[in-house]
Amino acid sequence: MVIRHIPERPDLSYHLIHYDKNGDELPEGTDKLGSTAARSALAAPGSGITDVFLLSHGWNSDVEGAMQQYDAWLTMSRETRPSNLGRPFSPLIIGVHWPSKAWGDDTIISTDPVGLLGGEATPTGVITVEDAVDMYSTMLVDSLDTRDALGAIFDAAADPGGHAAMTDTVRRAYLILYRELHLEEARNEDPIPAAAWDPAKAFEQALEDTDKESGLLSGDSIFDRVRDAILAPLRQLSFWTMKARALTFGENGAAKLLRDLQNETDESVRFHLMGHSFGSIVVSAAVAGTDGITSVRPVSSLFLVQGALSLWAYAGTVPEEANPGHFHRIIQEEIVRGPIVTTRSTYDYAVGRFYPLGAGIAGEVLLGDLPRYGGLGAFGIQGVKGAHDVAIGDETTNYGLKPGGIYNIDASSVISKVSGPGGAHSDITHPATAALAWQAALAMP
Structure with a gap:
């Protein structure tokens, strides 16, 4: 699929380009490249x-998830498009897919010598140990x-018993x-x-989390809680594995795509990048590039x-660290001419909890009032001068975004629907967030 036509919306389509985990583009059909x-x-x-517009999904998305x-x-963006854009506007929209799927919600069960459940077919929503090993x-x-x-x-997850400690x-x-x-x-x-x-510490932290809203442990029984606590360290490892993969893809496939597209145009064509979750690493890396190779x-x-x-990724100086943030050149070299806009939410458990837990040091390292290991x-x-902290409004709010400005938008009142271990991490499609994206894209005259 080179062009994705959104079902029931004949007026909306976008290019969909596929990559492997190393950032190499995958052909569509017989050697045809989406790029x-x-x-x-x-x-x-x-x-x-x-x-x-160049878009990147984040963690735990297969092709179907990325398209959804x-x-x-894009449907929400079309519905919130301003009636008067103030200038000619004809967009080309590109979504990239990179292999970030790292976790499923199936229940893992064991098999006996005569087959699953005495020879019955695998029930919906469960997976055998053997199949889980193959998949992961x-x-x-x-x-x-x-x-x-x-x-x-x-x-161990298939038959956890009531162990209060990791074996x-x-x-x-x-x-x-x-x-x-x-x-x-x-x-x-x-x-x-x-x-x-430390996996044992990760197990203990998960087992001690009794906040049902967090979704970190999904079951009510001790059996369910121990099972999910056994798998909690795997979720953390998956999180950090896909985080590293996002940087690899961003600095290779996504950066090359951006350069190739820019080389096809002159300066009158504006480029806008949006990333969700680890997709924020992808688009940041695409813009920043590597030493000697930028956009x-x-x-x-x-x-x-x-x-x-x-949170320190854009900082020129990180407190108590010898090196600047990985993407500091974006600010230092002014590689973004318009605004840089971020959203944050207290209901995003994937970033708020998994991010520091992934390093096993939650709450242990502080740089002033901020953590050393925390998510944007x-x-x-953080660590940049002149960043604006603003609360999100509704689709009519004017944020006054200026070229070159950095805006941290507290979207907790909107990005708030908790669903599973990630909390509200993927609850991003709202009129207020789409309107914010429009203002960012239209800030450059």
Whole structure:
């Protein structure tokens, strides 16, 4: 699929471009690349394109999930489009898909020698240990040690009993999995401290969380709670694995796509990037590029929705750290000509809880009044001068966004619908957030 036509909305479509986990583009059909079609549409004589929108989904999205998010966002954006844009406007919209699926909600069950449940078909919403091992080793890293470790973890989750402590077998399995994922060596915009992660501590933290609204533990019985606590460290490892993958994809596939598209246009065409969750890492990396390789010219706006990246990622100086934030050159070199807008919410548990828990150091390291390990979707961009902290309004609110400004929008009153372990992390499609995106895109005259 090169062009996605939104069902029941014939007036809405967008280019959908697929990539593998290394940031290499995947062909559509017989060697046909989605990026080639997008570039051709942009460069076609008489296309009249004035604005290019580049969108990235975040954590835990397969292709269907990415399309659902893009469909919903673009539909809401169309419904909140201002009646008077103040200038000519003809958009080209591109959504990228990168493999970020890292977690499912199926219940893991074991099998007996004669087959699942005495030979019955697998019930809806459950998965066998064997199938879970196949699925998650493919998502994370496929090796014999990974498979053995996952097998031990899923066996324990399928029959957890009432243990109040993580067994030695499961703890050893997690340490093997941690080693196989090479997280201490992975490039990451906010590296995990060496030896900071302890699966037993992650288990205990999850088991002690009795806040039912958080969704971190989904069941009411001790059986359900122990089962979910056994899997809590895997969710944390998955979180950090996909976080590193987002940076790899952003600095490779997404950055190349942005440069190629800009090379097809002149300076009159505005580029706007929006990322949700780890997609905020993707679009930040696409703009910042790597040493010596950045975007062709500054982009016109950057919208980071519930960003699962460090609150210090844009800082020129990080307190008590020798190095600046990974994306500090975006501010230093003024690579975004228009506004940089972020949203944050106290109901986003994926960023507010999983982010620091992923390093196993929740509440242990503070830099002044702020944590060393905290997400942008919980705190906004920190460590930069002149950032504006503003509460979200409704679709009629005028935020007065200015070119070059940084705006941290507290959207807790809107991004608030708690659903599962991530809380309101994906509750982003609202008239108020779409109207905010329009103002960011139209801030440049």
